[in-house]
Every structure is written in C-alpha cells, then in structure tokens.
Ligand SMILES: CC(C)[C@H](C(=O)O)[C@@H](O)C(=O)O
C-alpha cells in the first residue's frame with residue numbers, strides 16, 4: 001500500500017498520553033489491514049512556546065504541509081493563559097487553521113448508549129441523537145480586522161465579522177453533501193434578523209439549495225438553535241453555521257451528549273487533507289497521571305481513515321472495537337461509575353487494540 | 357399615591373391576549389394596595405407595520421418616553437418575516453432599545469418546582485437553579501456598522517462589533533450590583549482568547565472587580581459557558597455578557613428551566629425607567645384562541661413593580677399568587693400534563709387575580 005504521511009502533534013497536558021494510544025492504533029492498523037503510515041512528530045501549542053518561543057513553529061507548519069493528515073492531541077493550559085497574544089496556544093490553533101486552509105470543522109455529537117446516563121439531559125429526550133455540526137473555521141469575526149481606538153467614551157475595541165459569497169458557499173455545500181450521505185436534513189443557523197453577514201449567508205443557502213433537492217432545509221436563528229438543541233436534540237441531522245456560532249453550538253451539542261471525552265473532530269480544507277483531534281481539551285489537572293481517556297483521540301484516527309484516506313474497513317474496526325470495549329463495561333475514570341475500577345489511559349488503549 | 361404612567365404595547369400574535377390579563381393585575385393592584393396607574397396603548401411591531409407603515413411609529417416612541425415604564429406583549433410573525441429590513445418587527449425592537457437607551461436586559465431563569473418535569477434536563481441537575489442573565493442590549497455587533505461590498509470572491513458582507521469602556525463598565529457594574537443582592541457570584545462571559553472587544557471587556561471587569569470585594573468573580577469563555585449551563589446550571593448566580601452572547605445564552609438558560617412560558621424579563625436604562633416583557637414570543641400558531649399562558653406577562657408586571665416602582669408588597673403578592681395557583685394544579689395548555697383540563701388565558705388570569 002501507498003505510505004501515508006501523518007503529522008503527529010501531541011501538544012500539551014494530556015495530549016501526549018492520548019496521542020500515544022492513538023499511535024498504537026495506527027500500528028495495529030498496519031498489522032491488521034496492510035496499510036502503511038509514516039508518522040513524524042511536531043511541536044505545537046504551549047510546549048512549542050516553551051521550546052521554540054512561538055506556538056506554531058515554521059517546522060511544524062512545514063511538517064503538516066508535507067503530510068496527508070494531521071493528528072492533534074490538545075493544546076493549552078494555565079501556564080500560558082496570561083501570555084501576550086502571540087505567545088498563546090490558541091494563537092497557534094487559529095494560525096494552523098488559517099495556514100492550512102482548514103475552512104470546515106466537522107463535529108459529530110453522538111450518544112454512546114452505555115454512557116447515556118452521563119448526560120444531564122433526560123434519556124428519553126437524548127435517545128437517537130446523532131448530529132453533526134459543520135462549522136466554518138477560517139472566516140467571520142475570528143479573522144476579521146481587530147483593533148483599539150480612542151473614543152469620547154474611553155478606549156474602544158473593534159472586531160470585524162466578514163464573509164464573502166465563496167466562503168459561505170463552500171462550507172454550505174459541505175453541509176448539504178454531508179446531509180445527503182445521512183438523514184438528508186440540514187439546519188442552517190444564522191442571525192439573519194440582525195446581521196448582514198447572516199443575510200448574505202441565508203441568501204447563499206437559498207440560492208444553492210435547489211441543487212440539493214433531496215435535502216430538507218430549515219433556517220434556524222442562532223438563539224433558537226441554542227434552545228432547540230436542548231428541546232429536541234434527536235431531530236437534528238446536520239447543522240451548518242459560521243465560525244462564532246459554530247464554536248458555541250458545537251460545544252453545547254457536545255456537552256448534551258454527556259460523552260465529551262469520547263467525541264472526535266475533523267478540520268478539513270480543499271481536497272482530502274484534514275486535521276483530526278479530540279473535542280476535549282488538554283485537561284492540565286489530570287495530565288501525566290495516566291488517567292486520561294484516549295477514546296476520543298482513537299476515534300479521531302477512525303475519522304481520519306474515513307474522511308482523508310477512505311479506509312472504511314479500518315475505521316469500522318476501530319469504532320467496533322471501542323463499542324465492544326465499552327459494552328464490556330471497561331471505563332476510564334472520567335466515565336466510570338466506580339472510579340476504583342477505572343482503567344488507566346494505557347490499559348484502555350490496550351483493550352481497544354485487543355478488540356480490533 | 358403618585359400616578360404611574362405605563363405605556364402598554366400589546367403587539368402581535370398572543371401579545372394582546374396575555375397583556376389583557378396583565379392589565380387586570382394592574383387594576384387589582386390599585387384596588388388592593390392603593391397604587392395608581394395610568395395606562396396608554398401604543399402600536400408596535402407587525403400591527404404597526406400594517407396600520408402605520410413602520411414597526412416603531414413616532415407616537416409609540418413618544419408614548420414610551422412619557423411613561424414611567426413600558427409593558428410589552430410580543431412582536432413578530434410569519435406575515436412580516438419576508439419584509440425588507442425597515443418593515444420588520446425586529447427592527448422595531450432594536451429601534452426601541454436604542455431610542456430608549458435600554459442598555460441592560462435582565463433575564464431571570466428560575467425553576468418552578470411544579471414544572472420541573474417539563475424540562476429536558478434531569479431534575480437532580482436542575483434542582484436549585486436560580487440564575488439571572490444580564491445582557492448588554494444596545495452595543496456590540498447588533499449596532500455596529502453593517503454593509504456589503506464587492507470582493508474578488510463575490511459580494512462580501514461586513515458586521516462590526518464595537519464596545520467602548522463606558523458601555524462595558526455600566527453593564528458590568530449592573531452585573532456586580534445584582535450579584536451583591538443575591539448569592540454574590542458573578543460569571544463574566546466573553547471570548548477573550550479571540551476577540552478584541554472581549555479583551556477590552558475582561559480588562560474592564562478586572563479593573564472594577566476590586567470595588568466589589570464581596571462578589572466572587574469568574575471569567576468564562578462563551579463556548580464553555582454554553583456547556584457549563586448544561587452541566588451545572590445551579591452553580592450560576594449572575595451571568596453578565598455582551599449583546600450577541602447574551603442573546604444565545606439567555607435563550608439556552610431559559611430553555612433549560614423548562615418553563616419558558618413563565619419567564620419574564622426587564623430591559624433597563626439609566627434611572628428607574630424600564631421595559632418589561634415575557635421571554636416567550638408571539639406564538640402566531642395559537643394566537644386568538646385563548647390558549648396562551650399569561651403568567652410570564654403577569655410576572656413581568658411583578659418585575660416592573662420591583663425594579664421600576666419599588667412596590668415590593670405588590671410584587672410579592674403577584675408572585676405568591678402565581679405560585680399558589682400553580683401549586684393548586686392549575687395549568688394552561690402549554691404546561692398541562694392533561695390538555696383537556698387546561699385553563700384558558702382568561703381563566704388563568706382570573707385564578708391569579710383571585711389568589712392575590
Ligand atoms: C481555543 C479557541 C480559539 C478555539 C475556538 O474558539 O475556535 C476552541 O474553542 C475551539 O473550538 O477549537
């Protein structure tokens with residue numbers, strides 16, 4: 001098989017621990033399915049600030065550019081929280097998205113039946129919830145001009161939210177296309193009753209919608225969406241929205257599943273290149289103790305196999321293995337009812353490898 | 357007693373029905389407590405578009421300016437949804453906020469014990485939830501410059517989010533002051549890791565925090581707040597945030613109570629003037645059928661008594677009456693387990709008047 005290059009960025013906190021288990025899954029996949037991976041590690045986030053004086057060193061960017069896909073652990077931590085902007089891990093995250101052209105963030109929010117109880121939502125409401133938030137990732141208020149200026153009322157800060165038709169169109173098309181492969185329902189979220197960018201967004205959605213006649217389209221205002229996610233989560237299939245709204249709604253959706261330690265995500269650009277990472281953060285409080293749950297990172301590998309490499313067999317194998325291990329009652333501390341019986345990060349990784 | 361002038365704006369959909377019950381509560385208060393109210397009605401929203409060709413007629417604005425407080429029903433409906441911007445009910449809503457200087461929106465999210473089951477959140481998580489969202493209402497991306505321009509990638513839309521120090525300071529002070537009268541906890545919500553306006557916001561909060569040493573302050577990123585509201589709603593006391601984030605989070609908070617037909621809100625400016633309205637919308641689907649729940653509007657009158665007039669006795673009387681009626685098992689259709697036994701709007705109003 002063709003050798004696939006994977007840039008591995010462990011990052012901060014529990015990042016290195018969970019990524020180590022995901023790398024074992026890559027090795028196991030080579031063994032079982034005959035695929036070939038070449039991994040190379042790069043520094044990113046807090047550790048890159050410490051060792052290289054910048055959250056996104058040029059070598060790391062180059063490493064990613066030369067790779068077919070990127071596997072990312074997690075970045076950030078209190079150590080760097082009060083740094084100036086250029087020396088913060090988030091700045092690296094925004095930088096890597098922009099530099100690699102990762103305009104689309106895919107966040108599946110699925111329920112693991114055996115973890116249903118972990119959600120704060122009633123099981124009868126949650127049942128059957130299986131949605132994907134497709135978030136625009138390189139535009140909007142995140143990347144528009146930002147500045148300070150003087151005003152009659154003291155200093156004034158300005159952020160600019162900008163979207164052009166092409167940017168909206170490519171992310172909305174992705175929403176429609178993902179919906180076509182699923183339950184064929186697309187909720188486009190905006191604030192068209194207030195924002196000009198949202199009006200452009202909605203016009204664009206309506207203009208291209210006729211090209212996807214098999215997809216049922218609904219426009220939902222962002223405030224209403226925040227409510228409907230709570231009221232009828234299982235009625236959503238694919239939600240497509242702009243950067244800032246997507247940041248908020250994808251986290252709300254993740255939390256309502258109760259399985260935040262289990263959710264994976266993909267950030268995609270043009271072509272098949274993608275960056276894959278768990279939804280959870282770097283959890284500095286439990287870092288280095290072998291307590292972290294590696295499942296979200298392992299499932300991010302499965303997502304990489306599906307979306308970037310088209311290795312459906314290997315992706316299925318990983319997802320089935322995770323399900324089997326959970327069904328057998330194995331738990332890491334974050335999802336254990338009885339913490340004294342919890343598996344360590346490495347033990348959980350081991351169980352999944354065995355089940356593959 | 358001094359005569360208090362109240363501008364009454366019934367609005368669209370169920371607005372007139374619920375406001376009619378609230379006006380009976382005003383009359384009852386005069387009878388029971390000897391206060392004096394003078395009410396005058398104004399056109400606003402969809403009905404004003406139909407009758408006057410604008411959602412916010414100058415007479416209505418004048419009426420509000422001459423009043424001590426405004427009682428608003430609800431505005432909007434599908435009939436006006438595809439109108440051009442100047443002829444949409446929301447434009448009137450934004451206009452009235454700006455014209456009357458209503459910079460602070462107060463949205464209590466409380467749980468009615470007898471309606472706990474109506475929430476999609478588990479009762480053990482919801483228990484004890486009693487929070488207030490204080491939302492900035494006349495700044496930010498709602499009111500910044502908006503325009504279209506051509507770009508190399510098709511038309512481009514721009515929204516501008518602007519905050520100056522004074523705007524931030526006055527709303528944050530209100531947050532601190534409300535917290536001081538409650539459980540003394542303030543969560544300030546921003547996106548300081550991305551937005552310049554949020555960095556100005558956070559600096560301002562930190563600068564004035566020492567003046568409120570009795571209030572425990574926490575900074576929460578907006579995406580995290582959307583999650584924490586689901587995970588630990590009862591841990592919040594007062595949440596203060598900017599306009600757009602407040603729009604989203606206050607709706608999320610309202611929905612998690614399960615009591616959206618019961619929640620009132622206040623929009624305040626300098627001094628004691630305020631506009632009071634239910635959180636729910638105009639519900640055009642059930643308008644004119646006597647099915648609407650008048651409780652949120654009646655509780656908005658209680659809020660007006662407390663915040664604008666300082667009529668604590670009358671406010672207590674209303675709130676006690678509502679509680680008593682609910683505890684006795686009386687329900688409108690929206691909150692009834694058995695709809696065949698539901699009271700009409702007028703019947704529910706009647707029960708509350710009797711209980712006062
Ligand atoms: C860390 C932050 C800049 C980032 C974002 O807001 O995009 C994070 O919340 C995310 O969702 O990946």
Ligand SMILES: CC(C)[C@H](C(=O)O)[C@@H](O)C(=O)O
Pocket residue numbers: 193194223446449450603
């Ligand atoms: C109708 C709309 C303009 C308004 C807002 O976004 O402020 C509404 O959602 C609200 O919260 O009062």
